Amino acid sequence: MSLLKRLLNLFCILNLLGNLSTISSCINHDTELLCRPFDFSIYNISSFDNNILSSIDTFHLTNSYYSGYLSESINKLIIDEYNYETFTSTFSSTFTLHSLLIEHTILTIFPVWLCTLNRNLSFIEIDYSHLEQILTHDLNLCINLRVLRITNSYLQQFTNTYLSPVFLEDLYLNNNNLTEISIENGLNLNQFPSLHVLDLSFNQIERIFSINFNQTLHLTALYLLNNHLHFIQLNNYLSPLEILDLQGNPYLEIDKQWHTYLPHLTRIRFPYAHFCCSFKTEQKPLNNKHIENSNYFNDKNLLPITLSSHSICSPLPDPMTPCESLFSSKFTRFIFLIIICISFSSNFTALIIATFRFITSAYNRWSISTLFSLNLALADFISSIYLIFIAIIDIRFHENVYLYTQLWIKSYLCTFAGFIYIFGIQSSIYALTLLTFERFYTILFSFTRQTPWPLKFTFSIISLGWLISFMIASLPLIDINNYHVNFLCLPFRMETLSDRLYLSSIIIIDLVFLGIIITCNGLICFNFSKSHVRTMNDARATVKILSLVFVVCISRLPLIIYIFLALMMHSKTPNDSSFHLNDMKLAILFLQPFSSCFNPFMYSSLSTFQWTSATSTTTDFERPKPVSRSIRLSQFRSKSLVFNRGYYPLRLMSITSLDYRSSSLPETP
Numbered sequence: 001m002s003l004l005k006r007l008l009n010l011f012c013i014l015n016l017l018g019n020l021s022t023i024s025s026c027i028n029h030d031t032e033l034l035c036r037p038f039d040f041s042i043y044n045i046s047s048f049d050n051n052i053l054s055s056i057d058t059f060h061l062t063n064s065y066y067s068g069y070l071s072e073s074i075n076k077l078i079i080d081e082y083n084y085e086t087f088t089s090t091f092s093s094t095f096t097l098h099s100l101l102i103e104h105t106i107l108t109i110f111p112v113w114l115c116t117l118n119r120n121l122s123f124i125e126i127d128y129s130h131l132e133q134i135l136t137h138d139l140n141l142c143i144n145l146r147v148l149r150i151t152n153s154y155l156q157q158f159t160n161t162y163l164s165p166v167f168l169e170d171l172y173l174n175n176n177n178l179t180e181i182s183i184e185n186g187l188n189l190n191q192f193p194s195l196h197v198l199d200l201s202f203n204q205i206e207r208i209f210s211i212n213f214n215q216t217l218h219l220t221a222l223y224l225l226n227n228h229l230h231f232i233q234l235n236n237y238l239s240p241l242e243i244l245d246l247q248g249n250p251y252l253e254i255d256k257q258w259h260t261y262l263p264h265l266t267r268i269r270f271p272y273a274h275f276c277c278s279f280k281t282e283q284k285p286l287n288n289k290h291i292e293n294s295n296y297f298n299d300k301n302l303l304p305i306t307l308s309s310h311s312i313c314s315p316l317p318d319p320m321t322p323c324e325s326l327f328s329s330k331f332t333r334f335i336f337l338i339i340i341c342i343s344f345s346s347n348f349t350a351l352i353i354a355t356f357r358f359i360t361s362a363y364n365r366w367s368i369s370t371l372f373s374l375n376l377a378l379a380d381f382i383s384s385i386y387l388i389f390i391a392i393i394d395i396r397f398h399e400n401v402y403l404y405t406q407l408w409i410k411s412y413l414c415t416f417a418g419f420i421y422i423f424g425i426q427s428s429i430y431a432l433t434l435l436t437f438e439r440f441y442t443i444l445f446s447f448t449r450q451t452p453w454p455l456k457f458t459f460s461i462i463s464l465g466w467l468i469s470f471m472i473a474s475l476p477l478i479d480i481n482n483y484h485v486n487f488l489c490l491p492f493r494m495e496t497l498s499d500r501l502y503l504s505s506i507i508i509i510d511l512v513f514l515g516i517i518i519t520c521n522g523l524i525c526f527n528f529s530k531s532h533v534r535t536m537n538d539a540r541a542t543v544k545i546l547s548l549v550f551v552v553c554i555s556r557l558p559l560i561i562y563i564f565l566a567l568m569m570h571s572k573t574p575n576d577s578s579f580h581l582n583d584m585k586l587a588i589l590f591l592q593p594f595s596s597c598f599n600p601f602m603y604s605s606l607s608t609f610q611w612t613s614a615t616s617t618t619t620d621f622e623r624p625k626p627v628s629r630s631i632r633l634s635q636f637r638s639k640s641l642v643f644n645r646g647y648y649p650l651r652l653m654s655i656t657s658l659d660y661r662s663s664s665l666p667e668t669p
Helices: 002-024 050-054 288-294 330-360 368-409 412-444 455-478 497-529 536-572 581-591 593-603 650-656
Strands: 026-029 032-035 041-043 058-062 064-066 076-080 099-103 123-127 147-151 170-172 197-199 221-223 243-245 267-269
Touching: 058 064, 064 076, 330 368, 330 581, 330 593, 368 412, 368 455, 368 593, 412 455, 412 497, 412 536, 412 593, 455 497, 497 536, 536 581, 536 593, 581 593
Parallel strands: 032 058, 041 064, 058 076, 076 099, 099 123, 123 147, 147 170, 170 197, 197 221, 221 243, 243 267
Antiparallel strands: 026 032
């Protein structure tokens, strides 16, 4: 008898110690009981004191589980960090349990007994689980169930063997692996006839057919953000929709008359602005009821968005994405194609001729002027390649180019086009500055120059220009500005301080180079005007120089002024778009190529000016006849073996043709 009594006392002590350990792992926060044991534990109603259970309405279990009947005071049950693929036992609450949250688990099997034992559930959320399929469930038994969330899981199929209706109003299945909406596979919507809100964002759905919505006649909000949508069919089954979100689907195709199928629409969001081009309906204010009930979330963290815009369709077309083709008429397109042909063919021809002569001719090999002309032709040729890209896109899509704006902008080809534009334009103005300075030095200091510039030095300053241009063109690739902000693929973004500093630096660099070009040419003309002997060659050279300055200014200054004004306007009104595509088209596609079309005829071997005869004093342009080679080295000559061209004053030759570069000096009289 005494042994039995001792065993009974030992059992009571062990039970008391167990209750003490259970209580020590649980913390009571007002009306919430949080249990977080070190080792996985399963609780039941006998694990807690009745006074504790009667004072709480939320039961939060971490690394633990509850089995059996729940206290009648508990309205909300949270199961967190459950480390098993299925619930090993059941829990039940006849009337009081309203909300169930299952978070951060490796659960792979949906509990088919859930609503059978908890019929008063109105909210169920399963977040961050390993659920892949729900083929059978008893959700139809939860007659008060209104919201179901299964998010951030691996769900691929959600159907039901029994076609019993589930009276859900809000269904959130975002951040899963759903690929289609259908009766047999994917998501079967026929089991939710009372659905009002459906969120399928961040899945892998490619096509939407309206026949799959034939039972959801009360659906008012549909969210399909960031799927792989290629096609969505609209007809009368989706006509009740009031909110439709299709953002993040770059390859989406939809009927241009989509607004005729959605008469009750209050908000629609597309991936690109051109979808709103055909929308002519007057804007209607949003209904506050839909904003409250839509539960719209913008990312994977389910953060609510404040819908501030009152436009029905967004994003709306703006000055950088207008609802029109690239060229307003066939005539402007024809002019643009002529500019491309002249720029590409002239620079390509000049490049071939200059390269051939530079390689084959001993004289041109040491001609610094020819080397600089070759450098300029190469830079302008690269710039003309950008124009060819724009022409190809325009010819490919023609009048519907605005429909494919974003596909083009987001492509790698657009990045490459923008890169070669900045690279070519910056290297072109640098090469033009070098060539202008070299000619300025040749003309004004013709009698003091004894030897040409060292070849190594010449190649160094040319290489420096290409390196600087490459660095400037590479900065948008590392998100200092961006090539993907407009149809022309130009880095004209002004959102951040680095964007504005990038544009400001381009303006400053171009202004410095333009200042050097204008100053050097101005000094050359001033030198001509001060000459005691004035010839027709002086007048012709002056006209040529003024033409060069005019072409440089007309091709460079408009874009510089335009960017400067845009930066000034942005500083006053940051929210307004300072750039307009039509203005950019005029400056970039028509004015700026004018210089690359003009340069080959003024600087390179395509120039029509010729040398002056050695014995003639007239102003006719004639090419000098070749004379015999001299092998005598004069003390005033360069050490290189060159052609003896006689006594030609360098100033006269420079006036006659700015393309001339002497490699020898006159002999001593």
